[in-house]
Amino acid sequence: MLDVVELTRALVRFNTVNPPGNEQACAAFVAATLEAAGFDTAAYDSGAGRTTVVARLDGALVTPALCFTGHLDTVPIGAEAWRRDPFAGEIDAGAVHGRGASDMKGGVAALVVAAAHLARSPQRPSLVLAFTAGEETGCEGAFHLVRTTDALNDVGAILVAEPTANYPMVGHRGALWLELRVRGKSAHGSTPREGVSAIYRAANGLARLERLELSGSDPLLGASSLNVGTISGGSSVNVVPDLVTLGIDVRTLPEQASDDVRRRLAGAFEGDVEMETMLEVPGVLTPTDDPWVQLAFEVAAPLVGETPHARATAFFTDASALRQANGAPTVILGPGSPEMAHRPDESCSIARLEAAVEAYVELGRRWAEEIAPHARLGLRRSAAC
Numbered sequence: 001m002l003d004v005v006e007l008t009r010a011l012v013r014f015n016t017v018n019p020p021g022n023e024q025a026c027a028a029f030v031a032a033t034l035e036a037a038g039f040d041t042a043a044y045d046s047g048a049g050r051t052t053v054v055a056r057l058d059g060a061l062v063t064p065a066l067c068f069t070g071h072l073d074t075v076p077i078g079a080e081a082w083r084r085d086p087f088a089g090e091i092d093a094g095a096v097h098g099r100g101a102s103d104m105k106g107g108v109a110a111l112v113v114a115a116a117h118l119a120r121s122p123q124r125p126s127l128v129l130a131f132t133a134g135e136e137t138g139c140e141g142a143f144h145l146v147r148t149t150d151a152l153n154d155v156g157a158i159l160v161a162e163p164t165a166n167y168p169m170v171g172h173r174g175a176l177w178l179e180l181r182v183r184g185k186s187a188h189g190s191t192p193r194e195g196v197s198a199i200y201r202a203a204n205g206l207a208r209l210e211r212l213e214l215s216g217s218d219p220l221l222g223a224s225s226l227n228v229g230t231i232s233g234g235s236s237v238n239v240v241p242d243l244v245t246l247g248i249d250v251r252t253l254p255e256q257a258s259d260d261v262r263r264r265l266a267g268a269f270e271g272d273v274e275m276e277t278m279l280e281v282p283g284v285l286t287p288t289d290d291p292w293v294q295l296a297f298e299v300a301a302p303l304v305g306e307t308p309h310a311r312a313t314a315f316f317t318d319a320s321a322l323r324q325a326n327g328a329p330t331v332i333l334g335p336g337s338p339e340m341a342h343r344p345d346e347s348c349s350i351a352r353l354e355a356a357v358e359a360y361v362e363l364g365r366r367w368a369e370e371i372a373p374h375a376r377l378g379l380r381r382s383a384a385c
């Protein structure tokens with residue numbers, strides 16, 4: 001019998017710090033665990049050692065599949081000292097400790113244990129489990145999966161086990177990260193009028209960027225936002241600078257066209273600028289009245305001590321990529337604490353891990369019984385429209 005605490009500890013002991021990631025051994029371990037529970041598995045590499053694993057088990061009825069998903073990579077340890085070994089998976093004070101315990105190996109473990117339970121249930125749904133590489137650096141494994149396979153095409157609903165302290169979330173903004181290069185013309189520092197300063201050009205543009213209102217606001221997701229996170233330029237104090245490079249992070253709404261955002265950013269600068277996209281993940285928002293969201297609200301209510309209302313996560317998730325295969329309604333619900341993510345001394349509450357397993361099993365059973373048969377009709381209907 002799989003135990004969610006022991007499985008979380010086992011996953012934490014794999015060092016999948018990204019960069020470089022190196023999810024292969026962790027993915028093989030997850031695949032072997034799911035094969036023992038009756039799943040068929042397949043591995044997809046988005047780079048050397050960058051393995052995403054997909055596990056599948058058909059249900060009793062031919063209906064859309066339910067997708068459970070999480071990422072196997074973690075962010076780095078960081079410069080601050082940890083009080084415990086980040087890769088030991090120690091248990092103390094009712095929590096599993098280590099890098100990734102909350103974000104999100106605890107969530108992955110809870111999904112695997114719940115899937116193994118569901119595999120033994122006659123009322124189980126068709127299940128597709130996707131455990132991805134490279135999420136922390138831009139959903140690389142998830143994008144690789146949807147671009148190169150049809151593994152998720154028959155998915156009718158998605159559950160992402162990112163850390164929400166078991167609160168069901170209905171979406172998040174997307175992200176568009178750009179490198180913007182402003183060119184000038186180099187000259188000797190003693191004769192600046194013979195050159196064109198890229199620094200002055202950039203400074204003038206930046207002043208306009210600070211006042212730029214990106215259109216779009218959503219009552220749930222909030223407004224789109226823009227942050228100039230990095231700047232570098234110039235080569236020497238006595239040379240007119242011919243290049244400034246800016247790193248810009250735009251958080252977008254699901255309907256927002258990224259080409260329009262690029263055009264507006266470029267328009268803040270006089271003359272031409274070069275722009276390179278470093279990351280583009282679309283926003284995600286599932287309507288609150290969707291049956292999958294309503295079921296998640298019902299199942300999670302006793303876990304969070306209130307009737308949940310529609311909320312969004314601050315971070316983006318693999319759902320940005322995975323929904324491109326199927327457009328499926330998505331709920332983000334995981335046992336980790338969002339405030340533990342990306343911090344030193346990360347841990348995950350054991351009580352929340354166990355509660356998440358129960359919630360996932362109930363969600364799986366009730367999806368199969370109450371939603372999946374109608375979801376199939378729903379997909380047909382919308383396809384005909």
Ligand SMILES: [Zn+2]
Pocket residue numbers: 071103104135162163
């Ligand atoms: Zn995460």
